[in-house]
Amino acid sequence: MRKPRRFTPEELAPFQWQMPLTRRSGAWGVGAKPAEGTESAPPPTAATIDWAALFGNANPVEVEVGMGKGLFLLNSATGRPDTNFFGIEIVRKYQLYATSRFAVRELTNAKTVCADAGWVFQKFVTTGSVSAVHVYFPDPWWKARHKKRRVFSPRFAAEAARITRVGGRLLIATDVEEYFGVMTGIVRSMPAYRELGSETSTGSLEQAGYQTNFERKARQKGTPVCRAQFERTAGPVTVATDPAS
Ligand SMILES: C[S@@+](CC[C@H](N)C(=O)[O-])C[C@H]1O[C@@H](n2cnc3c(N)ncnc32)[C@H](O)[C@@H]1O
Numbered sequence: 001m002r003k004p005r006r007f008t009p010e011e012l013a014p015f016q017w018q019m020p021l022t023r024r025s026g027a028w029g030v031g032a033k034p035a036e037g038t039e040s041a042p043p044p045t046a047a048t049i050d051w052a053a054l055f056g057n058a059n060p061v062e063v064e065v066g067m068g069k070g071l072f073l074l075n076s077a078t079g080r081p082d083t084n085f086f087g088i089e090i091v092r093k094y095q096l097y098a099t100s101r102f103a104v105r106e107l108t109n110a111k112t113v114c115a116d117a118g119w120v121f122q123k124f125v126t127t128g129s130v131s132a133v134h135v136y137f138p139d140p141w142w143k144a145r146h147k148k149r150r151v152f153s154p155r156f157a158a159e160a161a162r163i164t165r166v167g168g169r170l171l172i173a174t175d176v177e178e179y180f181g182v183m184t185g186i187v188r189s190m191p192a193y194r195e196l197g198s199e200t201s202t203g204s205l206e207q208a209g210y211q212t213n214f215e216r217k218a219r220q221k222g223t224p225v226c227r228a229q230f231e232r233t234a235g236p237v238t239v240a241t242d243p244a245s
Helices: 009-015 051-055 071-079 092-104 117-124 144-149 154-163 177-188 213-221
Strands: 061-065 084-089 110-114 130-136 164-174 193-201 225-232
Touching: 009 092, 009 110, 051 084, 061 071, 071 084, 071 092, 071 110, 084 092, 092 110, 117 154, 130 154, 154 164, 154 177, 164 177, 177 193, 177 225, 213 225
Parallel strands: 061 084, 061 130, 084 110, 130 164
Antiparallel strands: 164 225, 193 225
């Protein structure tokens, strides 16, 4: 991994959200209570994220889950200055890498946190407060016994629906066809979402371009890229049947 410019923690601070210290009981997604309706929603408290305070404006907020090196957020934040972007990445070195890219360009509309995205949604994001959730090339966890580690579970999708305002979007992409089937299967069964479209494309880098580092790799290899977009309806938030069970 090419080393980005080194910043001190103080220099990176404006580009990160400092997660309050909370006790985490049990692993996300394992034996935890599902997010039905607004039942599990955190009421606004000192611990929940106040987007307007964090970004210093009331612009809409879009969240990317597992932003890796942050290419999608970098281009989005640069090209759409009237939207705020929040990246959640579980691996510290990638979160720092992405954050450093935002710091180099002094982007005020891009911020990150190093944490499990499902946990952040559940504990810190208030209902209907974001306008889009992006999930691009999530780790496939190939082995059957590891599949429960996948970020995109029925409960995760329910939390994504809960935090998204009516009319907002869920956007997903992957080069793992089986995982795409699982994700779309979950979302299609939820009344809180309406499908706007999906496609599988084998376009080369030159033909199709790329939004993220993993999409670039897939296009270079000629692996088909699957993509779907959903709109948040006014329907209730439900937890789909777990395809892994
Ligand atoms: C295959 S990479 C894709 C990175 C980027 N989205 C792209 O398309 O280039 C998946 C990323 O998701 C992160 N990730 C995996 N599980 C996560 C979770 N539960 N919460 C946040 N990030 C997660 C991984 O650390 C990794 O950086």
